[in-house]
Every structure is written in C-alpha cells, then in structure tokens.
Amino acid sequence: MTEAITPIRRALLSVSDKTGLEALARRLTDAGVELISTGGTAKRLRDAGFGVRDVSDLTAFPEMMDGRVKTLHPMVHGGLLAQRANPEHAAAMAEHGIAPIDLLVVNLYPFEATVGRGASYDECIENIDIGGPAMIRAAAKNHADVTVVVDTQDYDAVAAEIEETGGTRLETRKRLAAIAYGRTAAYDAAVSGWMADAVGDRTPRRRTFAGYLSQTLRYGENPHQSAAFYLDHSARPGVATAVQIQGKELSHNNINDTDAAYELVAEFDPAAAAACAIIKHANPCGVARGPSLADAYARAYDCDRVSAFGGIVALNRALDRETAEAITRIFTEVVIAPGADEAARAVFAAKPNLRLLLTDTLPDPEAARLALRQVSGGLLVQDQDTGRLDPASLKVVTRRQPSPAELDDLVFAWSVAKHVKSNAIVYAKGGATVGIGAGQMSRVDSTRIAARKSADMAEALGLAEPTVRGSVVASDAFFPFADGLIAAAEAGATAIIQPGGSMRDAEVIAAADARGLAMVFTGRRHFRH
Template sequence: MTELVPLRRALISVSDKTGLEDLGRALAERGVELLSTGGTAEALRKAGLKVTDVAEVTGFPEMMDGRVKTLHPNVHGGLLALRSNPDHQAALETHGIGAIDLLVVNLYPFEETVAKGADYAECVENIDIGGPAMIRAAAKNHAFVTVVVDTQDYGALLAELSTHDGATALGFRQLMARTAYARTAAYDAAVSGWMAAAHQDQTPYRRAFAGVLAQPLRYGENPHQQAAFYVDGSARPGVATAEQHQGKALSYNNINDTDAAFELVAEFDPADGPACAIIKHANPCGVARGATLAEAYGRAFDCDRTSAFGGIIALNQPLDAATAEAITGIFTEVVIAPGADPAARAIFAAKKNLRLLTTGGLPDPRATSLSFRQVSGGFLVQDKDNGHIGPEDLRVVTRRAPEPGELADLLFAWKVAKHVKSNAIVYVKDQATVGVGAGQMSRVDSSRIAARKAADMAEVLGLAESPAIGAVLASDAFFPFADGLMAAAEAGARAVIQPGGSMRDDEVIAAADKAGLAMVFTGMRHFRH
C-alpha cells in the first residue's frame, strides 16, 4: 500500500455544515480541487471558494429531489480506482474519470429526524443512500483515498496535511476508514431499529445497536479490565447527557451506579416534593422524601449511614446550598441532579474529588426503550422496565385493608423495590426507606437483612426501637412460602405489597391475617437481575 498520498481532488457533500468554510478554505489554499453537491456547493461558493458541481462531473443534473446525484461511475470510479493497477488507471483515462483523493461526507440527519418525532414519510426521506455508498467505496479504497465522516475530524485532517505537506499517511487513512465503516454501521442500525419499532416488530430477525465514544475509561469494574463509555445519542436525561461541573473523570462503576441512582429518583415526581436516592453498588441504601431537599437527603442517609459512605446521590430537584452543605458531611463519589444553584456549586467546589453532574431534567420512568445484556454467544434484549402501579391497580387480599398512610408508604416502597437487585425486600416508614435487603438467593434472607439493617440504624440514631416496627414492606416478587412474610411480621411490619401469584398465596394470605397484616397484590413483579 502507498504510504503517502497527496490530495489533489476532494468531493465534499455534507448535511452538517459545521466547520465547512474553514475546511474548504484550507483545502483550496493547498491547491485541492473541490467538487460538491447542492447546499454544500452553495455554502462553499458563498465563502468565496471555487467549486465544481458533481452534476458537471457526472453529466447528469441532480434529480428526484436530490435522491439521485452521486450514484454514477464518474464518482464511484474516481473513489474506487486502484492507483497501483494499470488496468484501473487505463479505465479512468478511457472514460475520462478523475481520481478523487478525499471524500468528506456526513449523512442526512436521520437520527435527529426521528428524535424530533417526525412522521414516517419524513423519516424515510432522511435515509441517505448516496452518502453511505460513497463512504463505503472510499473506505474500501483507503490505500489511496482519505474519507472523513465526522466534523470533529476536520482538525485532524488538516493537521495530517500540515505534517505531510498536503498528503495523508496510510495509518491516518486506515483510522478514518475504520471510523467511516462504524458510522455507516451505526446509521443502518438506527434505520433498522426505527423501522422495526415503526412496524411494531418486537423481535426482528437481525438486531443491531451502535454507540459513539463518550470517553475512554481508566478501567472497567476492576483494574485489569479495559473499558470505555459509549452513548447512543438519545435525549433521555441522565449520566450520558449530563454536564460534569467538577471532579475527576467518572469511572465505569461510577457511571453504572449514577445511572441506577438517577433512574430511581426519577420515579418520584418533583411536583410531589423533594426526593433523594443514595446508591451503593447499584443498589439503593437509602431513599426518602422530605419537606426540603436537605431533609430528603438526611432521611435517606439515616436508612444506612455506613453504606452511604462513598456512595452516589441522586436528587429529583435542583441542588441547593443547604443540601450541598449536608452532603459534604461525608465522602460521596457523585451527586447527580436536574440542576444546581451557584451557592451549592460554590460549596462543592471545595471538594475537588466530588463529581457534580446536572442533567437539565429527569428521565421519564414510563417511557419505552430497549435494554440489552451480553451473554456468551449473544445478547438478551428486552423492554426497559417501565411498569407502574397506582392505587387503582392494587388488590387487597387480607381482612385488614391498608390505612391511608400505609397505602402511601406501600406505593413508595414498591417504586424503590423496582430498583433493588432481586431478591428484593424494602421497608418503608413515613416515605423513607428504613431497611433494604438486596441480591440474596433466598427471600427470607433478604427480609432478615433488611430488618437487621433497620435495627442497626436504631442503635446508631439512638432510637428506642427499630424503625421497621410499624413500617410497610415491599417484595419485588411473590412470597413462595409464608416464612418470608413471617420474618417481616416479626420485624414489626404492618402492611405488605407484593405481586402475588404463588401456588401458596392462600397460605401466605392466611399467615398475614393471623399476624394482623394488611396485604395488597400488584399483579406485577419487578425482578432486577
């Protein structure tokens, strides 16, 4: 392969005009002939640059609303010809085809069109055909042709030309070709995914996902694992779209835990009051509402002060100074919130290792989206768990019905249990968690762990009795036996929310009645593996 290839002729056709004038001017100053199409040619001419229309090269005008303009041998021959092959060179000469050394193309804004909620016809019109064809042709012939598909790479291209006196090196062309194929793959993935959704095909025969590198990470879950963070371009507020105001770069575990925290706190509508979630190792160790954000944080912290150390804090309202002051009382890895006022940011500025992220909003917990998980030889795809339960969905199955305060706490506990690793048990009292049991193989063990944590915090807080006494309990799945329920009763729980559906529901209901518990069934479970 040829190491250095001088750029003499470039074809530029872009939807995103960012940096176009500067690029065109820099190429023209190096004597590069510019070919272009439609709006790109017009923009270059307005910048005072000499441009040859692709229609002059092909001998055909742009037609069919621009659908046909670059699909021609005079274009693709110029991109695909091997300069080292005499037959290819002869074909260029015979047919009067000029070689193209540089292709700069970014595609029709299909993803943006879908994101703004355009109708089916408009989305189809924004599926690019000629662009991907040219990109793939140029990338295939990277031995001789440079292809650039991202505006952020214009600077690298111009630096390369400066280094090699108007030429590009093979290594650079290989890098740009890899980037180009990844772009067309991501584009096709977006199109196919949209079409599957538009036609309500839940299990398409082929499924593709794509992402854009947000940041390389120092390592993954452990130091011996390499990792990187990719974003999918969705507008869902969260860690992927957040602005980081201070602190060192997020780690793999930080990103995972921060996402878990923010998705949990989003379950609590800020219009109903402040809420705070504290996460450790992707599990909540404290969740609470309060009259103020600072009070919500304090109540969440009091659920498990030990686990909260070094945790992730998510807030459903903008961070204020009082809450910031309270948070700085212990070491915290990350705080994520819809916003932060200047006074709060000033308080955090003194904690250089504390990361502060703001998102501008909360994710919609009821929105539909896909999640996927890798397994050996493939991956599992499912809808994101956006299940929601309201008072009207509950079925009282015991002689005693929940009192109004108990009902509100049951619904609170159910929202939290959705975000706890199964088997999940959550104790709640007065809109605050007081004990969380997570990730146990036995639901009885989760019940006992949650109760023990509540008892432990009673000692720390100097309470006369465990806060589990008089609390309510949520179980993410049914109780297969009455023993887990009895563990809750022994801890002092007064009401229970669970999906129901066990073969022994009658036995569990009878045990609840005997213990004087109120119990409701949701008919929905929230396994989180």
Template sequence: MTHPVPLTRALLSVSDKTGLVDFARALAARGVELLSTGGTAKTLREAGLSVRDVSEVTGFPEMMDGRVKTLHPKVHGGLLALRDNAEHRTAMETHGIEVIDLLVVNLYPFEATVAKGAAYDDCIENIDIGGPAMIRAASKNHAFVATVVDVEDYAAVLAELDANDGKTTLAFRQRLAQIAYARTAAYDAAVSTWMAQAIGEAAPRRRAFAGTLAQTLRYGENPHQSAAFYLDGSARPGVATARQHQGKELSYNNINDTDAAFELVAEFPTEAPACAIIKHANPCGVATGKTMLEAYTRAFDCDRTSAFGGIIALNQTLDAATAEEICKIFTEVVIAPEASDEAKAIFAAKKNLRLLTTGALPDPKAPITSFRQVAGGFLVQGKDNGAITLDDLKVVTKRAPSDQELKDLLFAWKVAKHVKSNAIIYVKDGATVGVGAGQMSRVDSTRIAARKSLDMAEVMGLAAPLTKGSVVASDAFFPFADGLITAAEAGATAIIQPGGSMRDQDVIDAANERGLAMVFTGMRHFRH
C-alpha cells in the same frame, strides 16, 4: 500500496456544515481541487472558493429532489479505482474518470429527525443513500482514498498533509476508514431500529446497536478491565446528557451507579422533594420530605454506613442547605436536574466530588429497549417501566391497609423495582428504613433489611428498630410464609407483593394470624 498518496482532488458533500469553509479553504491553499454538490457547493462559492459541481463531472444534473446526484460511475469510479492496476487506469482514461483522493461526507440528519418526533415520511426523506454508498466505496479503497465523516477529523487531515508534504499515509487512511464504516453501521442501525418501532416489529430478524464514544475510561469494574462510555444519541435526561460542573472524571462504576440512582429518583413526582442514595447499583436509602434537606437526611438515616462513598440523586434543584449536609461525608457523585449557585460554591471545596446537572428528569414510563450480552449473543427486552396505582391493588387479607400504609406500600413498590432481586424494602412515612438486596433467598433479604434497620436504630439511639410500624415490599412473591413472618417480627404491619405462588394461601393465613394487611399487585419487578 503502502506509501503516502498525494491529495490532489477532494469531493465534499455535507449536511452539517460546521467548519466546512475553513477546512475547504485550507485544502484549496494546499493545491487541492474541490468537487461538491448542491448546498455544499453553494456554501463554498459564497465563501469565495472555486468549486466544480459533481453534475459537471458526471454530465447529469441533480434530480428527483436531490435523491440522485452522486450515484454515478464517474464518482464511484474515481473513489474505487485501484491506481496501481493497469486495467483500472485504462478504464478511467477510456471513460474520462478522474481520481478522488479525499471524500468528505456527513450524512442526512436522520437520528436528529427521529429524535424531534418527525412524521414517518419526513424520517424516510432523511435516510441518506448517496452518502453511505460513497463512504463505503471510498473506505473500501483506503489504499488510495481518505474518507472523512466527522467534523472533528478536519484538523487531523490538515495535520497529516502538513506532516507528509501534502500526502496521506496508509495508517491514517486505515484509521479514517474504520471510523467511516462505524459511522455507516451506526446510521443503518438507527434506521433499522426506528423502522422496526414504526411498523411494530418487536423482534426483528436482525438487531443492531450503535453508539458514539463519549469517554475512554481508566478501567472498567476492576482495574484489569478496559472500558469506554458510548452515547446512543437519545435525549433521555441522565448521566449521558448531564453537565459535569466539577470533580474528577467519572469511572465505569460511577456512571453505572449514577444512572441507577437517577432512574430511581425519577419515579417520584417533582411536587415533593425526593432523594435516592445508591451504592453498587442498589439503593441504600430513598426518601421524600418537605424540603430537599429533609429528603436527603431521611434517606441517609436508612443506612448511614453504606451511604459513605455513594451516589446521591435528587429530583429537584440541589440547594445550599442540602449541599452543606452532603459535604459532611464522602460522596462520589451528586446528580440533580439543577443546582443553585450557592450549592455549587459549597461543593467547590470538595475537589473530588462530581456534580452533574441534567435540566430534567427521565420519564420512568417511556418505552426503552435494553440489552445485555451473554456468551454468543445478547438478550433484548423493554425497560421495566411497569407501574401500579391504588386501583391495581388487590387486598387479600382480612384487614385492609390504612391510608398511610397504602401510601407507604406504593412508595416501597417503586423502590423495589430498582433493587436487585431478591429484593425486600421496608418503608415508613415515605422513607426506606431497611433494604435487603441481591440475596439467593428471599427470607435472607428480609432478615438483612431488618438487621440493617436494627443497626441504624442503635446508631441513632432509638429504643425500637426503624422497621417497627413499617410496611414491606417484595419484588416477587413470597414462596413460603417464613419471609412474611420475619417481616412481621421486625415490626412490619402491611405487605405488598405480586402474589401468584402455589403457597399464596399459606402466606395469606400467616398474615391474618398476625393482623397484617397484605395486597397483591399481579406484577413483579425482578432485577438481575
């Protein structure tokens, strides 16, 4: 059946009652009979609308604390009956089943219940049963029934009725059915994911991920790739939850890089201002300072060339002085917990600069599941939330690091976690002074980072490269002494690395020969 279906009867049973009364009133004005349940029926009656209770239709009262109310043949028969099937029509007449042309259901707020940290039993009680069953039944029978699961589709239903003389078209019902099935799939994914976590099932037999469309993007990483941005419903502060104050729409690469920048800057406690500048998902400068302006300028001085057109993340409020300095070069996005009114006014002159505020920083230690698609499947792992303290470090050289070297080593190690492997990071006095990322050879990353430092010294008119007197971090062990020797030649005085290579002793010997201090972490930070 492909022709329009008259809408004569609607069943409304919603948890989120936003817009409910206005929508129901508009349906009633178009001659649609309203069926409803429990609190939804109460809300409609209080608004002066005429409503039939589902319990009146089924002949059974709601029972078991509302767990059983719509799971009945007179409800599911009305949703599932094929109107052009003689046997179905006979069954309806025999058993007094009335057709339902529109189902309006939004589900118990399970995701919101989990998000607020509710107890296990409370989460269980917020798993909807009747709602998903009705949604799936009505959506299967979209040849005759329209299914609405989102408040934002109320207006579309009314527009459809107005355009088709009180009827719904097959194409419209198909679109609603797809939306409905995606909603129940996302709901079940949320339930199964939560339950796996609740019972400690690290690798469940089946895994489902779901998201809600936030934005259709102009294109993906490249103009010939289609793309969209979906939200997973978590409350983790970041680009997904941020408020955009100005600037054009974020692109695929903007979102990816902004996330990388904000996750990195969150590694640094808010007691001291910190800034991270990201280009193509890699840091090109990270620094702390006494002020946010100082933190930004020190991060910028690590690699002024790469910072052009980059993403800037701050761990404290963006102030006017920092905003003024940022405006001196082209920047794609600035993200911070907050921004002062003065800073916003300064940025207002930069129409294409996006300013995002999040209200908070993400917790770098929070357990998060990440996944990556591969051909025929996807890889799932916990987010790299590994961290070390002074007590975790093992000094392996004759010379132990000084207090300042230890501070810089820990700083460099935090940055290393966010640099693509093979990662080499030079740090001096709480600021990166050279970053080597994503090379196939670790020694190449060491050389590139040193070369960038030398280039910046020339730009800044310095007599010596910024790496002179620095410390260096390697995200994984040095497989040979050549990388360490290159770092020493660049002026590094201390090394932090995981250790664990068959040639560790060769590397330790090379460090001792050059008077370097070196510590092992026992932890690596591969980032691919």
C-alpha cells in the same frame, strides 16, 4: 523506512453538518487541492468565496428528484473505487474520462436527530441518506488510495497531515476507513431499528445496536479490565446527557451507579414532593421523599449511613445550598440533579473531587426503551421495566385493609423495590426507606438482612427501637413460603405489598391474617437481575 504518502489533489465535500467546513476548505485550497461539492455544501463554500466545482459538472447530470440522485454515478464512484496502480482500472478511467477523487469528506443526513425530535414518518424517510453511505463505503474500501473523513473532529488532523506531507499516510487511511465503516453501520442500525419500531416488529430478524464513543475510561469494574462509555443518540436525560460541572473523571462504576440512581429518583414527581436516592453498587441504600431536598436527603441518609459513605446521590429537584452542605459533610462520589443554584455550586466548589452532574430534566420512567445484556454468543434484549403501580388496581387479600398512611408507604416501597436487585425487600415508613435487603439468593434472607440493618442504624442513631417497627414492606416477587412474611412481621412490619401468584398464597395470606397484617397483591413482579 519512511511510509509512502498518497497525494491529495482532489476532494469531494458533501456534508450535512457544516461545522468547520470553511476552515477545512481553506486549508485544502491553500494546499492546492481542487474542491468538488454538492447542493447546500457547494452553496455554502461559494458564499464563503471558495472556487468549487459541482458534482453535476462532473457527472454531466443535474441533481434530480429533490436531491435523491446526485452522486450515484460512475464518474463519482469510479473516481473513488479505482485502484490507482491497477492497469485495467487506469485504462477504464482513461477510456471514460473518470478522474480520481483522493479525499472524500461526507457526513450524513441527520436521521437520528430527526427521529429524536419526533418527526413524522415521511420526514424520517426523507432523512435516510443513500448517496452518502454509498460513497463512504466505496472510499473506505479503497483506502489504499483514498482518504475518507466522516467526523468533523478529524478535520484538523487530516488537514495538518496534508499540509505537512502533501497527502496522507496509509496508517491514517486505515484508521479513517475503520471509523467510516463504524459510522455507516451505526447509521444503518438506527434506520433498521426505527423501521422495526414503526411497523411494530418487537423482535426483528436482525437487530444491531450502535454507540458513539464518549469517553475512554481508566478501567472497567476492576483495574485489570479496559472500558469505554458510548452514547446511543437517545435524548433520554441522565448520566449520558448530563453536564459535569466539576470533579474527577467518571469511572465505569460511577456511570453505572449514577444511571441507577437517577432512574430511581425519577419515579417520584418533583411537583408532589422532593425526593433523594442514595445508591451503592447499583442498589439503593436509602430513598426518601420530603417537603424539601434537605429533608429528603437526611431521611434517605438515615436509612443506612454506613453504606451511604462513598455513594451516589440523585435528586429530583434543583440542588440548593442547604442540601449541598448536608451532602458534603460525608464522602460522596457523585451527585446528579436537574439543576443547581449558584449557592449550591459554591458549596460543591470547595470539594473539587466531588463529581457534580446536572441535567435539564428527569427521565420519563414510563418511556419505552430497551435493555440489553450480553451473554456468551449473543444478546438478551428486553423492554426496560417501565411498569408503574396504579393504587386502584391493588387487591387486598387479608381481612385487614391497609390504612391510608400504610397504603401510601406501600406504593412508595413498591416504587423503590423495582430498582433493587432481586431478591428485593424494602421496608418503608413515612415516605422513607428504613431497611433494604438486596440481591440475596433467598427472599427470607433479604427480609432478615434489611431488618438487621435497620436495627444497626437505630442503635447508631440512639433510637429506642429499630425503625422497621411500624413500617410496611415491599417484596419484588411473591413469597414462595410464609417464612419471609413471618420474618417481616417479627421485624415489626404491619403491611405487605407483593405480586402474589405463589402456589402457597393461601398459606402466606393465613400467616398475615394470624398476625393482623394488611397485605395487597399487585399482580406484577419486578425482578431485577
């Protein structure tokens, strides 16, 4: 049985984003559709030579109050909401001279973009659309009779269906109505979230989060899980805003790991030193600073060459040829950097499956943002961990003070530990990680695992002793017992950075003093679950 077609004879067009407007209007006009429009959209269409009727002619009221009032009128909403087959609705339309509107094409004032560019409170308020969402919701509710289009990428398909059939199919209208309600929901979420922030409400009574589909993924963490990637309209540089220069389509795990890598490498100011972070399963397996990217990459790679295979590489400076050649010597899934020169791009072009992502800049590690996690029946929402260490705030708790070199490494190791799954232990020496223990149920186990990996790496490199000898160590939370500190000392660490705050701090400090270690407390932990 052929699906019934609802004819399109009259369309109302009112768009902020005028991409593709004239092309759509031409196809509608050629199909015999009457055009009604508002304000700037009507002017744009007239300037392009189209015959268009103003909404004010339809309503017999002029646009007023700086355009705030123009479509909120029964002549508009009656034309959208009337059920064509309902005799009472038909009688009301006839009595009041309301003509049906069969197609609504609306996109909304650019509220998200206005907020994103840091506009004033009053300007943001003026970019809250009222008439647009009202019309969209009306048309979507009445999708049995009305077609609603809110995204420019749907113009071609809708126009083609009208050209083919003279109208639209019910299945098309249902699909477009679902898209329309998703758009108004996302719009309201953006407005309510912004207003809550503006009045300083950190825990609003109702909170909604919205995203825009960027990519349907092949699968999720595992092949039996479906997945998709959504964007949230924020301008934060990273995997969501990067341009993919080459390589296979990003997977769910690629996106997650690349985000972790770029957020970590952003901790290190590119003006101070080049930095590289190599990530595997959202944990760093090597991080280093250096005078050049090539040096930083080599030192990060030497932390754990086994784990670096098939990893994600993030850089804090534009990629150069020497670094590109070093990276491509082993299998690497993704490289992300704030730029790449032509020579580096040419090196990567010889590895067509390697994904190269480029951004304009690094994310600000101190910029406030929210972190979300779904649990059964709800969402956990918290501020992202943007805490950074002021070396002047450190409290030395041992008899021995850290040397300047140790202090520099302690701050470096602490910055890395913030991005390691808890329980996190990071050994560092000379501005590079030399052992990382992540995600263990016991802190002492993380301490020993990191030291063992260092020993394995030293053996592979033909070194006389493990690289943790003479290193410093960072612990993302306090040592509940002295055993973890003792294990670090036995591995060869000379200085410790940790939050402090344990009931057994005195015992831990005594253990450090007994072994001639320097230890500093931060007063702040960095759990990462």
